Amino acid sequence: MGGGVVIRTRFTETFGITHPVVQGGMMWVGRAELAAAVSEAGGLGIITALTQPTPADLAAEIERARRLTDRPIGVNLTILPTISPPPYAEYVRAAIDSGITILETAGANPEPYLDLLKAHGVRVIHKCTSVRHAVKAERVGVDAVSIDGFECAGHPGEDDIGGLVLIPATADRITIPFIASGGIADGRGLAAALALGADGVNMGSRFLCSTESPVSDAVKQRIVEASELDTELIFRTLNNTARVASNEVSREVVRILDEGGDFASVRDLVAGARGRRVFDDGDLDAGIWSVGVVQGLIHDVPSAGDIVRRTVAEAEEVLRRRSSALLPV
Template identity: 40%
Template sequence: MKTRVTEIFGIRFPIIQGGLAYLACAELAAAVSNAGGLGQITAATLGTPDRLRAEIRKVRTMTDQPFGVNFAIAKHDNGGKYQALLEVAIEEKVPVISLTGANPQPVFERIKGEDIRTLVLVAGVRQAQKAEALGADAIMAVGQEGGGHLGRDDIGTMVLIPRVVDSVSIPVLASGGIGDGRGLLAAFSLGAEGIEMGTRFIATQECIHANEKYKQAILQAKETDTVVIKRTLGSPGRVLKNDFAMNIIEREEEGATYEELRDVISGEANLEYIYDGNLAGGFGWAGQVIGLINSIPSVQELFNEMITTAEAGLSRIETIMGNRTYS
């Protein structure tokens, strides 16, 4: 497959693995990159510069293909922890940096002149245009179907992608509700030049840090089995539906403040679910695409299936379009 995304990032297929807090490790990133996509490791949840440096070097022992480091920028980060991690990525000459969360401008200012490609996750036209103005190489636009943190406007992928594509000149990757070759082909039809997937990569063999109970919960769930928490805090995120998540929503509806909710929306509560497999004592990020996930393949098997399915879908479209008649 050849798009501007494959050319810019030096990959065979325009498929990007999401940042996946606490889960995007060297094993998963290397597997995705080896399969022809762009794998990523997550910086923020590694915690320290030394751990990030070790993970970057570990990826390089497992693949000679391009990979990325994801930075989830906190709104109130004073620059200390986050800046130290960024310095490691620069020193290690990582090929790609992806940015999610708050204002990415300080990152662009710091890496100016460095040989680093950039991706920015957005959820709306205005954010996309700002990312382009800052110098992003490509944009990942996530619809409200996605897992993890989302935009505040509940715009679905089907509408969001053409809107963003029409608003910028740099390539756009579609994200949110995509988990197979049909989604890949649909993204191309909407004007995107690739896709980003998060939830689908959790349910793979190389996502070694995800507890088996978490993976099984994804397999057993339907597309209706997710809810959005933290709406009232201005940072909505989609999670698997359980009593723990519903309790968060109920407390939000009762007017609970961030401080009152801190413990139940913390990284520790997330880890309780995804690492320890305590499905009643925490929450796990997941998108509506869970309704399409029914296996835990290797990353290579997933890529093979996606490409085969996309090719079959393209043949079907060609047949339909080839049989049209005109009056």
């Protein structure tokens, strides 16, 4: 794998994978084919639990992935306070009963589920956007952290700290393995993350733009054509910042909120059903959809397996080349 290249880290050892490359748990995207392709190539593929309408559907999706690979696969569960929350505990139980041994949590504190998960041998990766949240995640007992820099797609938090500072700052404060997310699309990013103290990387937008990604080819082509300048930060005034693709809808949301609007004034524009139409139908202005500034580094639509293999091979080459530049004095 990886052209014969293997980079072993605390993360690969803890989670039983070959390469320190994780596919982000993206809503509507983290399905069986993509997750299995990443895992089969030696990385860690992630099925997004809430993409599935019910816990039973999640179990069926995990079974579909199992028919495609026998390598470790994770499940993402984003826990958010809502008026009518999904049955989170039932999704957790579906993952456990399906034999999942890796759960990626995001949003709220996963502590209420940790005893149950640990009792069934499930290791937990918790996504964080700040050092203080990573420290708390370690304290409550998660097995690893995924630290999201300001460059990331989706919700980067409110601190606006990029990976160049956030990664080493995290390395200075926690002892459990952690992976870096946001602004990473190739082996240069993996090599940089390792040099800054991370034990691997999480890539969302890069795997969104792969052949196994279950979204319209129009979305993938837009990512290839776009630059690092083509995203918008919405919900800034609501202290719930999200990074999404720049399109007619996201620019309108920014305008309304900047002029004093509240969430109710943009609710219809940001509805999840509209965003799903972008992915399903390829109507790029149907709604908002997440992508990171890293799209400026994405120039093709390869297979997920090729992404894993060439990322690791390129990282090895970067690290080898840089180390050879060190001269005795």
